[in-house]
Amino acid sequence: MPISRPYSRNSVVALAAALIATAALAQDNARTDIENEGPSALERLERSVARQKNVDDMKAPSLPSPDGFPAERRRAFEGLGRYGSHADMEARARAAAAAGQASLAAEREAQAKRLRQALGLEPGEEKALAKAAPAARAKAWVPVLFVSSSMPIRTLRNYAEQLERVRGVMAFRGMPGGLHKVGPMAKLTAEILRLDPGCEGPACAMRDVQLIVDPILYRQHAVARVPALALVPGDPAQAYCEREEDSPQARFLVFGDSALAGLLEEYARLGGREEVRDAQARLGAS
Numbered sequence: 610m611p612i613s614r615p616y617s618r619n620s621v622v623a624l625a626a627a628l629i630a631t632a633a634l635a636q637d638n639a640r641t642d643i644e645n646e647g648p649s650a651l652e653r654l655e656r657s658v659a660r661q662k663n664v665d666d667m668k669a670p671s672l673p674s675p676d677g678f679p680a681e682r683r684r685a686f687e688g689l690g691r692y693g694s695h696a697d698m699e700a701r702a703r704a705a706a707a708a709g710q711a712s713l714a715a716e717r718e719a720q721a722k723r724l725r726q727a728l729g730l731e732p733g734e735e736k737a738l739a740k741a742a743p744a745a746r747a748k749a750w751v752p753v754l755f756v757s758s759s760m761p762i763r764t765l766r767n768y769a770e771q772l773e774r775v776r777g778v779m780a781f782r783g784m785p786g787g788l789h790k791v792g793p794m795a796k797l798t799a800e801i802l803r804l805d806p807g808c809e810g811p812a813c814a815m816r817d818v819q820l821i822v823d824p825i826l827y828r829q830h831a832v833a834r835v836p837a838l839a840l841v842p843g844d845p846a847q848a849y850c851e852r853e854e855d856s857p858q859a860r861f862l863v864f865g866d867s868a869l870a871g872l873l874e875e876y877a878r879l880g881g882r883e884e885v886r887d888a889q890a891r892l893g894a895s
Contacts (some may be wrong), residue, residue: 611693612666613744613884614867616857623639696741749842749887750841750888751777751778751843751845752776752777752778752839752840753777753779753780753826753838753840753859754768754772754777754778754779754780754837754838754872755782755826755830755837755838755839756768756780756835756836757781757782757822757834757835758783759834760835762800762801765800766801766806767868768869769801769818770801771868771870771892772818772869773817774891774892775888775891777818777869778818778819778845779819779820779821779844779881780821780822780823780826781821781823781828782823782824782827783822783824784822796822799815802815802816802820803815803816804816818848821845821846823845824843826845830862831862832862834864836866836872837844837862837863837864838869838872838873839858839859839861839862839863840861840876840884840888841857841858841859842857842859842880843857859881859884861876861879865881869892873888874889
């Protein structure tokens with residue numbers, strides 16, 4: 610028995626007709642879709658073309674070339690030329706600039722001077738004024754009594770009372786307890802200068818006598834023991850850190866535990882009568 614048999618001619622013709630009918634139907638459907646989408650597709654195409662045209666029209670702005678408008682450029686320069694410079698304004702500007710430079714230079718020099726004074730490279734205003742003081746002041750001799758904190762308080766108080774009358778100075782080599790302890794020296798000063806020894810507190814009346822701590826003054830006069838009296842020219846109360854090593858010194862030094870009047874008398878006997886004249890007059894008049 611045969612497995613298959615050949616198609617007949619009629620069957621082949623029928624199959625070809627079916628295929629042709631299917632292709633025709635597909636073409637009809639595609640045409641219908643194109644006709645339906647045609648207007649919207651055309652609208653989208655027009656919008657795309659319009660956007661591209663706008664982009665092409667947006668170009669970077671450019672300034673006109675200066676060489677392109679010679680007449681406008683000439684008029685502009687002519688207009689600027691009408692505003693001429695004023696001589697008085699220029700002179701004031703130059704004067705202001707010169708004054709500013711001078712003021713700046715003066716301020717710079719003042720700052721440099723203060724810096725040199727702070728570094729010790731130039732004397733301060735106080736030293737300059739002292740050097741400019743009249744020479745007659747150097748002829749004033751001030752009684753300086755060298756004492757020690759180990760001396761009795763009663764003796765120191767008596768000397769303070771006498772020095773107040775001759776405008777003298779009481780000098781210590783150092784401070785009790787050392788230079789780093791101010792309390793003991795302050796207490797000793799109050800005990801020496803207090804008018805009423807029983808008074809306590811800051812309201813107590815004090816004698817008008819200067820007490821100084823000056824090891825350089827001791828070294829300059831070679832003070833080996835106290836009490837000792839010297840008549841020092843100038844201002845012995847000036848801080849020793851501001852005084853020169855070769856500052857004026859007393860011509861004589863008198864030692865002895867006696868009253869101030871006796872020490873002055875001995876100083877005059879040694880040849881310092883002129884130096885002690887003022888102090889003796891004050892001491893005798895009081």
